[in-house]
Amino acid sequence: MRLAEVGWAILSFEGSMAEISNVTSEPTQDALEELLGHIRDLVPSAFPDGELDAPQLLAALGAADGDAASFAFTWPGIENARAEARAATTATLIPDEKASLNWASARDILIEGDNLQVLKVLKAGYRGKAKLIYVDPPYNTGKTFTYNDKFAISEADYLRESGQLDDQGQANVSKIEKGGKKHAPWLTMMFPRLVVARHLLRRDGVFLASIDNNELHHLRLLLDAVFGAENFVDMMTWQGGRKGDAKLTAGGQDYILIYARDRQHLKELNTVWRERKTGLEVVYAKERELLDKHGEDFESAKDELREWYDSLPEGNPSKAHSHYNFIDAGGVWTSDNSSSPNYRENLVYDFKGHKPPDNGWRYELPTMQRLDAEGKLIYPTGRAKRIRIKKYLHEQEEWAPPSTFYQDRSGASSALDSLMEAKVFDDPKSTAVLSRLFQSLTDEGDLIIDFFAGSGSTGQAVWEQNARDGKARNWVLVQAPEEPDESEESGKNAVEAGYTTIFEITAERLRRAAKAINEELGFRIFRARPSSLTVENHFMARSEMTGQSYIKGIVDGANAPPVVEGADDLAVAWELVLKAAGVRLGSQLTMHNVGGVEVFEFVQEDEKESGRLFVCLGAFSSETADQLGLRKSDTLILRGDKVDDSTTLSLAPRMQKNLVLLERIPREISL
Structure with a gap:
């Protein structure tokens, strides 16, 4: 994300400037193919039929020519969805050690918050890390779904954006169609989340989405646009039980759409999926x-x-x-x-x-x-x-995993009701089905992400499969703190049992599952909250201002602290390492008191041999650095307003690019 958009700057010191050489005026054919490959990887929606579609590329970049026609999947609200996918986030993730389970040893992560903002925060540390992403998004039955309020579109706006009414409200068509209105908000909600989530997949990663008949065809087209139609793998049909009161066909099936991050790469790796x-x-x-x-x-x-x-x-x-x-x-x-x-x-x-x-x-x-x-x-x-x-x-x-399988859905509900000692959640996904998929598609050390966590079935399924085959897979789950629906029996039961949000049900389900499977299991809880860093607002001149008072206002703003007043130092430290250093949430944290100065040390969960990462939000000095035994391979993040120029001058040659200052605006310091 662009640091200027969240109102703080990173000042780093580079040892030298790289040279640029051997520039040619035109790319060779190999270079052109390489360039197209990069564009395809970044913007798969620009290749709807396998070839570059320039209007689609421009549309994805927000620079579309409104008069250029091309084949595309679109809906009223797509431009808002694209803008939402590109927008930076000012959210951060705050650790909640008290609510967690076995925090010190836990490597599984449960996050409370809006999943789009959470996914954007995770991009820095989790880009290209997930082997598998599984989601069971809210099914669009035409009734309200959790994300409707933000993405809902008025009937008039829908008809105008779909070209059925002109700007004066006059009909452009002989018959007004309103059925698409229920699909547009759902697609607008889904699109940016899928776009951001794709960045978290490894090149050999896989994306799975459960869906029912209502949005199956739309989701397939949407995933074609996000992942590229050439990366479609299969559509599994899950027969979960016949509907006894059906008047035409028995129904009762859901679907699991499977997309590869890069199917050609799976072919090159000779990837084979197998299940028992x-x-x-x-x-x-x-x-x-x-x-x-x-x-x-x-x-x-x-x-x-x-x-x-x-x-x-x-x-x-x-x-x-x-x-x-x-x-x-x-x-x-x-x-x-x-x-x-x-x-x-x-x-x-x-x-x-x-x-x-x-x-x-x-x-x-x-x-x-x-x-x-x-x-x-x-x-x-x-x-x-x-x-x-x-x-x-x-x-x-x-x-090979079957494309069609039977697994009674009622068993998953009964198992969850028994575990929670009440019916507090409707239609949980079967951990047996999810375990089969994870066993087939993932392996030792793989990361699985679910950003529509619901009751937490994915987390329990990973634990159950790890217990079966002795492998160590980990998960990151994201669930919004939505209130239980008290118009449903499960919602009433949840509120009566003391659960104020679905997230609380998720967390409690995982606590109970851990106790039943292996009491050494655990997970860390983080909660999405507004940034602890000062977010810049544009300084606006007012009519009563003089030129001097205007300049003074700008200077005062620039000299203000880069951290929100009263912010918790631990929360700030986590935010800095998440956004500036790409640290992941399972990392180990040690707190040092060095001559009265508090220093946080982070050790990345799988990079213990690399240099250390220190964060200090207090008055760091050269003496503090000496007592820490600071090395050139270490990274040091400091509050610029807490460090004097002499300290910066002594640390800069020693740390070079590994010295990072948190400031409202970068300072020029002569070396």
Whole structure:
């Protein structure tokens, strides 16, 4: 963000000035492709059909030609949404150690606040850090949703912006359409949040959004604009239970849209997503039962196994394995093709008197010999013409995540009601479904972000999956402090239980989940609040002012403290390191008292070998620096109005660019 917009300046000292050389008048083709690649990465909406659309690029930059026509997804309010995405924020995040759980050891973060402002604050420290972002935004049913007040558009404005009325209120069309009015506020709310959130993803990161029928088609187009249509991966269909009172189709499904931050990069990395198949334990139990019952009579065991598969109802996860319908001492198995899907010369060879398939065998000769020794090759008999390969279910326990799956939604609600000892939140997402996704798409040390946290299902799901596979994933959740809806049973129950905001429900749910899973788990709470730094207001001349009084007013403003009067030093220190140094919220903080001067030391959670970061908001001196043992690799942030010029002059050559002064306006100091 531009520091001038929040009314404070950073003064840093550079050792030397870089030289500019080898400038050419025109870019080479490679340079042009590189430039287009950078533009595509920054503004994917400018490439709606894979090629650069200049009007769309200009529109994204706020410099559109109103007369230029191009294919685009638009709605009344899109310019406001674009402006909101570009605007800086003056919000900050204040730590609340008292409300947190196991603060000292916690690396998971729960943030209270408007998620757009929070995402903007997080950009400095979390840009390119998240492996996965999952959101379950407020569904737009046409009724009021939490973010409506700010983004609502009047009917008259909607009709004018959609071109149905002219500036005099006269109709430009034969029939007035008002249905789009309910979609415009939702899209205007979503767009800037998605734009900012995209910056937080790693290049190999993935974005997932749950949505229902009401906005599915709009969200797909919106995500195409934000991430680029070429980065669409799939649309999962989650069947959560049939609607018994439906008059036409049963419905009951939600959708999960999946986008890659850079799908081409995933391809270059040869990324493979896998999850453990569901329903295995039931099949294995049946397998043991049949082997105990029939011994080596595998034919009878096979017949009973197939009857059992047939008896399973549709949707039962074990039924998906019904093609594993043979059984022997090694377990249930199926046979697979031995032919390679693609021609490779090294796979073309005769094997034990059998000619190779047209593309060659599936495996090289040593592997075929091993499979033969293990009894896993099935030689042709009767009408069979090819060798087939025996594959046991217990050796094929993973597959790609399915595009369609069933998971009863009511189970998630029952589990949360039981955990909270009351129904205080409607329709929470299933931690079982989320855990499956996190297991497939993330790995050790990955960060997962959810900026529509709701009841906190994402946080609990990450903890549950970590407990299953022993990996250490972390999360950042953001939830607005919205009031429970007392017109609903859950809202009444929440208020009666003492919860004044949904955020309080989120935090309490995670406390209880931590106790149930592992009492060593914890999370840090931060709350979005107005900046503790002085925000500049333009100094306006008044009619009664003289030239001297006008200048005096400007000078007095410039010399005023850069920190709001009465601001808490700890809150200021966190704000400075978040915005100026890109520190993340799981970092360790140590407070030093050096000769009566309070100094904050921050250690980034995954950069303990790098230089130290110190913040001092008091009267820092050269003696303080000596007592700290300040090194050139350290970074030091000071209040400029608390440090005299002689101290600055002594520190500048020593610290160079790692010395940062917080000031209303930069000072010139001769070295």
